[in-house]
Amino acid sequence: MALPDSWLTPPPGPSTQAIQLATERQQVLTKPPGSLGRLEQLAITLAGLTGSEKPTIDPVRMVIFAGDHGVCSEGISAFPQEVTAQMIANFASGGAAISVMAQALNTSLEVVNLGTVGEVPELPGVRTELIAPSTANLAETPAMDAGQIEAALTSGDNAAQRAHQAGCHLFIGGDMGIGNTTSAAAIASALLGLPPQNLTGPGTGLTSEGLRRKTRVVEKALARHGEDQTPLAVLASLGGFEIAALSGAILGSAARGIPVLIDGFIVSVAALIAVRQQPAIRDWLLFAHRSAEPGHQAVLNAMQAEPLLDLGMRLGEGSGAAVAVPLLRAACTLHNQMASFTDAGVSDQSGDQI
Numbered sequence: 001m002a003l004p005d006s007w008l009t010p011p012p013g014p015s016t017q018a019i020q021l022a023t024e025r026q027q028v029l030t031k032p033p034g035s036l037g038r039l040e041q042l043a044i045t046l047a048g049l050t051g052s053e054k055p056t057i058d059p060v061r062m063v064i065f066a067g068d069h070g071v072c073s074e075g076i077s078a079f080p081q082e083v084t085a086q087m088i089a090n091f092a093s094g095g096a097a098i099s100v101m102a103q104a105l106n107t108s109l110e111v112v113n114l115g116t117v118g119e120v121p122e123l124p125g126v127r128t129e130l131i132a133p134s135t136a137n138l139a140e141t142p143a144m145d146a147g148q149i150e151a152a153l154t155s156g157d158n159a160a161q162r163a164h165q166a167g168c169h170l171f172i173g174g175d176m177g178i179g180n181t182t183s184a185a186a187i188a189s190a191l192l193g194l195p196p197q198n199l200t201g202p203g204t205g206l207t208s209e210g211l212r213r214k215t216r217v218v219e220k221a222l223a224r225h226g227e228d229q230t231p232l233a234v235l236a237s238l239g240g241f242e243i244a245a246l247s248g249a250i251l252g253s254a255a256r257g258i259p260v261l262i263d264g265f266i267v268s269v270a271a272l273i274a275v276r277q278q279p280a281i282r283d284w285l286l287f288a289h290r291s292a293e294p295g296h297q298a299v300l301n302a303m304q305a306e307p308l309l310d311l312g313m314r315l316g317e318g319s320g321a322a323v324a325v326p327l328l329r330a331a332c333t334l335h336n337q338m339a340s341f342t343d344a345g346v347s348d349q350s351g352d353q354i
C-alpha cells in the first residue's frame, strides 16, 4: 500500500527558541503574570508551533470531509443517509453552521466529497474525490479495503498540502457523514479497549431504544474486528472515508508544520488514530471543545487533552473548532500587541512579596 510520507515520518518538533522568547515576552507584558490564564500558554504554544516569537493562526484553512457509511443499514442514526449528500450542497450554498462560521471568521472553507449514496452535482467549493458511494457495513465486514483507505488518507494528506502551499498557519478538519458516530465509537472502543457501552451515544438524537440498538451494532462490529489495535487496521475495519481522510489531514498538517485545531468526537477519534500511528504529532494538536457526545471524554483523556470550550455542542462539521478560532486569535493579538512594562512606563512587580 502506498501511504503518504506523513503517515510514516515523524513531524518536526516545535521551535524551542520561539517558545523561550514567547515565554520571556509573556513575563514583561503589562499585566500580573498569569492573569490571562490559558491564553498565555496558548500564545506560547502557538509561538513554538509557528516558529515565531509573535505567532499568528491566520490564514486559517477549514476542510470538511464527507462520506457515507454502510452501517446506516443497521438503523443507527436519527437521520436518513441522504442527508450527507444534501448537506454537501448546503455547505456549498452557505447555509450550514460551518459555512456561516467560515464566512464570519473570514477563513477559507473547502468541502471534499469522498462518496455519498445520494447524488451531488458539481458545486463551487466542493472537490469531488469519490472513493465509493459508501463504506461497507462495518458490523458485517471491514468498512474499507486497502485501496479505499489509501485513497482516503491521501485525500486528507493532499488537503494538508494545499493548506501548506497557501501559507496557512492553522488547519481545521470537519466531518460530514450520517452514521459516523457509530464508526467513531467502534474505533474508540477498539483503540482504548473500553466497552462499546461507554463510548456509544445518541449522535444526531437517537431515542434510548435506538441507542441500545446502536450499542449492539458496535458490539457486533468489535466482535468481528477482534483484538488488533494497529491504527491502520482499526481504521480500515471500523472507520469511514471522512474519518480516514481526517487522520491523513492531521498527520499531513503536523508533518508540514501546521498546527491543527481539533473539533469534537469524530475529529478527535481521527486524531487518536493519528497519534497512535505517530505519537510525536500530539504536540501539533490543540483541542477546541468537549462534545456532548458521551464518548468524547475518554478519547480526550487518552490524548491528555483539556479542550478550551465546553458548550454542549454535538454537531461536528468542525463547528466547535470554528467557535474556538476567536480565542486563538485573541491569545495571539494580546501576546503580540500588548505593551511591556518598560515601554508603557508601568511599574513592574516589586521584589517584596507581601
Ligand SMILES: Cc1cc2ncn([C@H]3O[C@H](COP(=O)(O)O)[C@@H](O)[C@H]3O)c2cc1C
Pocket: 076, 077, 078, 079, 083, 087, 175, 176, 177, 178, 179, 180, 181, 182, 202, 203, 204, 205, 315, 316, 317
Ligand atoms: C442536518 C445535519 C447536519 C449535520 N452536520 C453534521 N452532522 C453530524 O451528524 C452525523 C453523525 O451523527 P449520527 O451518527 O447520529 O448520524 C454526521 O453527519 C456528523 O457530521 C449533521 C447531522 C445532520 C442530521
Ligand SMILES: O=C(O)c1cccnc1
Pocket: 181, 203, 204, 263, 264, 265, 266, 267, 291, 292, 293, 313, 314, 315, 316, 317
Ligand atoms: O462531536 C462530534 O463530532 C459529533 C457529535 C454528534 C454528531 N456528529 C458529530
